[in-house]
Structures are given as C-alpha cells and as structure tokens.
Amino acid sequence: MIVLAIETCFNRCAACVYDAAGGRALAAEQMEMERGHAEALAPMVQRLLAKAVLGVEAIARVAVTTGPGTFTGLRIGLSFARAFGLARNIPVIGLDSLSAVALSIGKNDGPWLIAHKAGQSGYYYLLKNAPDAKPEIMKGEDLGSQLDVWQGLVLGTGAEELVGQYSKLNSDAARNLPDLEKLAAYAAAATPGAMPEPLYLREADAKPQASSQSPLRAAAAIDLPAIATLHQLSFAHGWSEADLASMLSVSGTQALVMEVAGKLAGFVVLRSILGESEIITLAVTQKQRKHGLGKSLMQAALAAAQTQSVSRMFLEVSETNTAALALYKSCGFIETGRRKAYYETPDGRQDAVVMAKSLP
DSSP: OEEEEEEOSSSEEEEEEEETTTTEEEEEEEEEOSSOHHHHHHHHHHHHHHHTTOOGGGEEEEEEEOOSSOHHHHHHHHHHHHHHHHHHTOOEEEEOHHHHHHTTOOGGGOSEEEEEEOTTSSEEEEEESSTTOOOEEEEHHHHHHHHTTOOEEEESTTHHHHHHHOTTEEOOGGGSSOOHHHHHHHHHHSOOOSOOOOOEEOTTTOOEEOOSSOOOEEOOGGGHHHHHHHHHHHSTTOOOHHHHHHHHTSTTEEEEEEEETTEEEEEEEEEEETTEEEEEEEEEOGGGTTTTHHHHHHHHHHHHHHTTTOOEEEEEEETTOHHHHHHHHHTTOEEEEEEEEEEEETTEEEEEEEEEEEOO
16 A cells, blocks of 8 residues: 655645555655745655656555644645545545654653644643543643653654753654654554544643634535535626536536535635646635635645646636735736636626646
8 A cells, every 4th residue: 555644734844655565665755844835745745756656546545644733734734635535535544743743652762742832822732641642732831840740751843942941851853743654654554534634722721622614625416505605606607506516527527615614615616637627616705715715725626636647727717806816826826818808797898817837
C-alpha cells in the first residue's frame, strides 16, 4: 500500500510518499513557513510523486494531521487531503498533531509529555502519557506548577522553552514535529472511517470544540435542493435542481460543498477532461462571505483537479464581480482573454473575464 502523508499544522509544509509494504519512504520533503501552505502543498506532492516515479492512481490512502495547530495551516492540509481522497475514492486517515508526535516515542523513553505552544497566547496544547489521554490546553503558569515536580521527556514546539525552565526535563529536537513515515505507517494499519474533522481546542474549558466550518465533502443528491437555492440567490440566471443533476451526470464533473452548523455554506462545481479543468460555478452564502470559504473551496477544487493529472484550470467571471476577481487572483489565476457582452444583467450586458492557472 502506498500512503501519502501530509502535515501542515505548524510552521512547515511537509509531505511524504510511503511504501507500507516495504516500510520506507519513497520520497519526502518539508519547507519551513508561517504562511503560503496552500501554494506550496500541491506542487510538493507533485514533486514527490515524480521522485517516487508514481502517478496519483498509485496512492491508496492519505494520512493527515488534524490539529491543534495554526488555524489556516491545518485547514489547508485537511482540505487538500479530503479533496484528494474524494477525487480518488480512497480512505483519508486523520490523527491529531499531538498524537502524531507521540508516534515517535519508544518504550524506553519513560514518562513523556507533548507540549505545543498555542501561538503567543501563553497557552500550551498538551498530551500526556496517561491512560486514555486526550489533547488539552493549559495556561503556561498552570503547566509550570505541574512540571516543578515532574521529570521526563518533553517533545513538541514548546519543548525547548520548557526544558530551559525546568532542569528535570529532557527533550529531543529531532522529534518535536510529527514524523511523516510513522504517521503514514499508522494510517496504513488504521481502520478507515469517516472523513477526518479538524481539532480545535477552546481555552475556556480545554475541551475539543466542533469546528464552526466543516471541511469540504463531495456533494450528494440530497444536497441538490440547497445548492440550487444558493445558486439562484447568487446569480441572475440561477440553476434548478434538474439543471444541476444533468450537469453532474456528465463524466469528469464533480461538486464539493462546505457546511457551517450543519447547513450549506458554499459549493464549487468543476469539470476535468483531457488534462484540463474548468470551474463551472462557485457560490458562498451571503452570511459566510469574507470568512475564507471561497478560497478554501478554490483550494479544494485545485487539489481535486490535480489528482486527475490536470495541467491547467480555467474559469470565467463577470468583469464587475470584483470580489470574485480578487479571490481568483489570490489563488494564482491570471486574465487570458475576454468574452464581449457575455453576461446579460438588468443593467445591460457585461464582459466575461477568462482566467487560467497552470498546475504543477
């Protein structure tokens, strides 16, 4: 089994192509970064597949860390993993980032603690080697009172700072971030289940909190009424359920949806054929606009297209739709032409801006 492992929860973008049968990585790469994961991840995966001399069809399973970590980073990794899994119809195995670090701990390491710094908040994300331990979050001063009387191994992005303050602790910088070979091996042995969800921790009570924004999923027939309603609210000539059903029946066409609080918040429809892909339509509810959903949907569409060996993606947008133009430009699309008087609106006819993006 070939596993693609992805980790973007912290200040790096990392991926690994792992051969579970041989127990070794065929290719691996990582880049330190605070932002830019969305632009770096897909090209990185392409390079790894080329180095391993494999096509996307060889990947049988995807492994991904689910947080806690940087909000944008973990969403990008999860969105890419889910899009890849949906497009290839393969399992996606998620593991929280603290437990992923713990995979590197051996039986002879003794007592251990995983401690990741929660930005500059003064809090730490924690995982202890206690039975049935779950990730939690704790103030630095509260953690310090425990470490005064505790000794053992500390790993994670907060390890170096804590070891410097408490002499009874020891660390190993080489194991402070998840080992993607071990994450891939874990995923290869895991029983597939539902698509992984992001893990966010709430400072007030240190309990896992459901994401206000669910990761994307493939649209199902039951979604068509809501998608049609949103499309009709978003465009002058909105599509009906029948229109959407007919469109999605065409080979190479797929729809991805985002939900917030159990309700449709946005969707994207794309079609891939003969090495090219087109964004057919994208819409986000009025309430959820300016919250990053549009960009998450675009990133997911790009990831899904790349699993189909697409080299170029196209789209068309009204010349007056400034918000959409800004979104597409932020995703790397450039204007390649215009369709004169293409869109009919109450105010007259408008040009369609044709945009394109090359995929690695």
